[in-house]
Amino acid sequence: MKEFQIKKSTKKYDAIIVGSGAGGGMTGYVLANAGLNVLMLEAGPFFDPIIDSHQLKWPWESPRRGASNIRPFGDFDAAYGGWELDGEPYTKTDKTEFEWFRARMLGGRTNHWGRISLRMGPNDFKGKSYDGQTDDWPISYDDVKPYYDKVDRLIGVYGSKEGMESEPDGIFLTPPKPRLTELFIMDGAKKAGVKVLPGRGSVLTEKLPGNEDRGVCFFCGQCGRSCKVYADFSSSSCLVIPAIRSGNLEVISNAMVREVLTDKDGKATAVSYVDKGDMQEYQVEGRIIVLAASACESARILLNSKSNNHPNGLANSSGIIGKYLHDSTGVSMTGFLPQLMDRKRYNEDGVGSVHIYSPWWLDNKKLDFPRGYHIEYWGGLGMPSYGFGMNTPVLNGMVPDRQGNRKEAGGYGKSLKDDYRRFYGTEIGLAGRGMAIAREDNYCEIDPQVVDKYGIPVLRFHYKWSDAELKQAKHMQETFAEMLDAMGAIGTSQAKGPEEQYGLLKPGEIIHEVGTVRMGDDPKTSALNKWNQAHDCKNLFVVDGAPFVQQGDKNPTWTILALSMRTAEYILEERKKQNLS
Amino acid sequence: MNRRDTLKALGLTAIGSTVLLNSCTTDSKTSKKIGKEDLKEAPGREAFELERINRLNSEVFFDKHEMATLTILVDIIIPKDDVSGSATDAGVPDFIEFIVKDLPGHKLPMRGGLKWLDMQCLRQFNNTFKDCTESQQIELIDEIAYPNKAKPEMAQGVAFFTRLRDLTASGFYTSKIGIEDIGYKGNTPNRWEGVPAEEIIKYKL
Numbered sequence: 008m009k010e011f012q013i014k015k016s017t018k019k020y021d022a023i024i025v026g027s028g029a030g031g032g033m034t035g036y037v038l039a040n041a042g043l044n045v046l047m048l049e050a051g052p053f054f055d056p057i058i059d060s061h062q063l064k065w066p067w068e069s070p071r072r073g074a075s076n077i078r079p080f081g082d083f084d085a086a087y088g089g090w091e092l093d094g095e096p097y098t099k100t101d102k103t104e105f106e107w108f109r110a111r112m113l114g115g116r117t118n119h120w121g122r123i124s125l126r127m128g129p130n131d132f133k134g135k136s137y138d139g140q141t142d143d144w145p146i147s148y149d150d151v152k153p154y155y156d157k158v159d160r161l162i163g164v165y166g167s168k169e170g171m172e173s174e175p176d177g178i179f180l181t182p183p184k185p186r187l188t189e190l191f192i193m194d195g196a197k198k199a200g201v202k203v204l205p206g207r208g209s210v211l212t213e214k215l216p217g218n219e220d221r222g223v224c225f226f227c228g229q230c231g232r233s234c235k236v237y238a239d240f241s242s243s244s245c246l247v248i249p250a251i252r253s254g255n256l257e258v259i260s261n262a263m264v265r266e267v268l269t270d271k272d273g274k275a276t277a278v279s280y281v282d283k284g285d286m287q288e289y290q291v292e293g294r295i296i297v298l299a300a301s302a303c304e305s306a307r308i309l310l311n312s313k314s315n316n317h318p319n320g321l322a323n324s325s326g327i328i329g330k331y332l333h334d335s336t337g338v339s340m341t342g343f344l345p346q347l348m349d350r351k352r353y354n355e356d357g358v359g360s361v362h363i364y365s366p367w368w369l370d371n372k373k374l375d376f377p378r379g380y381h382i383e384y385w386g387g388l389g390m391p392s393y394g395f396g397m398n399t400p401v402l403n404g405m406v407p408d409r410q411g412n413r414k415e416a417g418g419y420g421k422s423l424k425d426d427y428r429r430f431y432g433t434e435i436g437l438a439g440r441g442m443a444i445a446r447e448d449n450y451c452e453i454d455p456q457v458v459d460k461y462g463i464p465v466l467r468f469h470y471k472w473s474d475a476e477l478k479q480a481k482h483m484q485e486t487f488a489e490m491l492d493a494m495g496a497i498g499t500s501q502a503k504g505p506e507e508q509y510g511l512l513k514p515g516e517i518i519h520e521v522g523t524v525r526m527g528d529d530p531k532t533s534a535l536n537k538w539n540q541a542h543d544c545k546n547l548f549v550v551d552g553a554p555f556v557q558q559g560d561k562n563p564t565w566t567i568l569a570l571s572m573r574t575a576e577y578i579l580e581e582r583k584k585q586n587l588s
Numbered sequence: 589m590n591r592r593d594t595l596k597a598l599g600l601t602a603i604g605s606t607v608l609l610n611s612c613t614t615d616s617k618t619s620k621k622i623g624k625e626d627l628k629e630a631p632g633r634e635a636f637e638l639e640r641i642n643r644l645n646s647e648v649f650f651d652k653h654e655m656a657t658l659t660i661l662v663d664i665i666i667p668k669d670d671v672s673g674s675a676t677d678a679g680v681p682d683f684i685e686f687i688v689k690d691l692p693g694h695k696l697p698m699r700g701g702l703k704w705l706d707m708q709c710l711r712q713f714n715n716t717f718k719d720c721t722e723s724q725q726i727e728l729i730d731e732i733a734y735p736n737k738a739k740p741e742m743a744q745g746v747a748f749f750t751r752l753r754d755l756t757a758s759g760f761y762t763s764k765i766g767i768e769d770i771g772y773k774g775n776t777p778n779r780w781e782g783v784p785a786e787e788i789i790k791y792k793l
Contacts, residue, residue: 052634058631058632059631059632060632061632063775063776065764065767065775066762066763066767067762067763067764070641070644070645070686070690071686071687071690071691072683072687072758072759072762073762074687074690074691076690076691077637077640085632087634093636183780184780184781184782184783185782185783186783187783187787187791190783190788190791190793191791191793194793225777225778225779226777226778226779226780227774227775227776227777228774346791351784351787352771352772352773353773353784354773354774354776354778354780355774355780355783356774356775356778356780357780358780388771388772388773388774389772389774390767390772390774390775391761391762391766391767391770391772392762393687393758393762394754394758395757395758395761395762396754396757396758396761397754397757397758399757400750400753404736415734415736415737416734416735416736417733417734417735417736417750417753418733418734419664419665419729419733419753420664420665420667421667421669423665423666423753424666424667424669424671427757427761427770428671428769428770428771431770431771
């Protein structure tokens, strides 16, 4: 046997899906349950929350006490990976910034996400028709609504019916009640004229009708660790593992995909990958190829899949792949509620998604920036972790002590120990998540000089925030300061000026990046048609965040689930008509 | 999934529970070496994570003198009181030894800060910090424990003490003793029914 050769499998699958997150999981679930023979390739290890979740562990069970130096969201967080992966670099150009989060594991980022499950509204799909500021999708809310409904029923989401056009209602389970800090936030919001609604999250606060495989939430507040009883949505527990049980879906884990191979007619025939275990090259054949590797990774695979028929990369005759990359904006402010000092202790862990949130409540036509944001809130008697009490020696100088005297900030000893108790559970945070405009000049492309440890050319990013995002960030800071004041909180974060982009996080840091293989009716300005099918290659589909034309201020996962389900059903229909072979 | 299955999945029924919980534990207090054969048996961790902890546990950073000084300092920051034990009772010095290796940005400021402290004490009291009297130790700490009123020439000491105070709080309140002290009641299956009625009345909500 030669030391280095490509191993080709003899089996031909009905479909090969690259990636096992929300889009790949849903597509695999629908196709496998319809009887197709499906192979799923995942770049990371197998992950089943019932075995692998760190749910209900205590901080002392982590030697670093939950610190976030290895896992960016803390040592018990479910995501394997982060913004930096050993041996898998990415680069940036023109001194711009982009942070690329990659979770390499079965289920991908859905194992740790915030479970905030919002539908995009009618204007989010038709921004150009509304005011010309953003591009239209080739589909409308009415096209997607039946799939949002089906996703709600299949996976489960809590929320409340509100009848807001921009924040379409779903089929809801009971939302969790607000915590004490959240009642104060609601009070402050009301005074500041900010709307607050019960949260919307994919956590089973009650039994999901018709589903016997998933447990009901027992309110530990640890969705980020993934749920051992499958009471929240992870693609691993709710889609991929059930699809495996159907007998029609196989998963190859630790399979790092290099490219999609095509035949002389330009049709997709196979996927080549590196097995991270033995570092050998493999090829698997499929009649239909579905990419769901994440917006940027799917763009990377397509751009790296060059052939005579597809010299710019597969499905890229338009040259559009990689362009229109956009992530949500993010701005946060923190404070503490002095009226809650020495508060009573009780278990208020609640759910691990949001109990309340603020949908965008203003009219942009009366503001100096074109698109809005929603607000997420945190606070309360949470489980201590690395970093606990860091603010106490600062806060104790801001309020009178037990005897009513001014206290010097800092300290030590019994008096400081008493302060740690007094301030516990008083801190709160407000985090805005806004709509960023998809722009052609924010993009990823293949770096002509750099490869990763598998020899695969890497992505190079170019991303700049524009005036629309900066003014929105400024508005967030002003609103948060007003709200903190109105609820009687003392702010603990400084408002940032224009030199610090009003506190706007770097693009990529909110981990809502989408738009890199966008859909559209015109093959010159889009890579996919309205069914997520490549204009240039009819048996190739992309079902992650890449097809988004323009995301709203809403977290993208629920829309990825709805659109991938819609695509999977389209694949079944087209296959029946023999349009894909 | 019914309630019994739910509890079983959590490892809260008698059968199988200890096996599941033990196999999930990467408790550093036992300082058990995790060998290659154990890697497969540690769910939810990538091999490199376990190898890193194993490697860090085999290294020693603070020398005896530094460790003795740290032990005195953390108990000045969090002493025993009527509610709970001291920082050393909660194993804070061992935690600090681990965390400076895990977050190596702490190494130099901690080592240098301890040295700074000893030099101040030698100058003022002709002894290292650890060999000063308790009242001398407190006299020095008073000069670096209050950032807003500390003298400018004490600024480096303030930076050191602030860092150490944060690490001490992190180590203490993430220990069993500290969690009981602070009164965190969660991390256990329950049903969230909203804020208790008496709280709504108390805060006039």
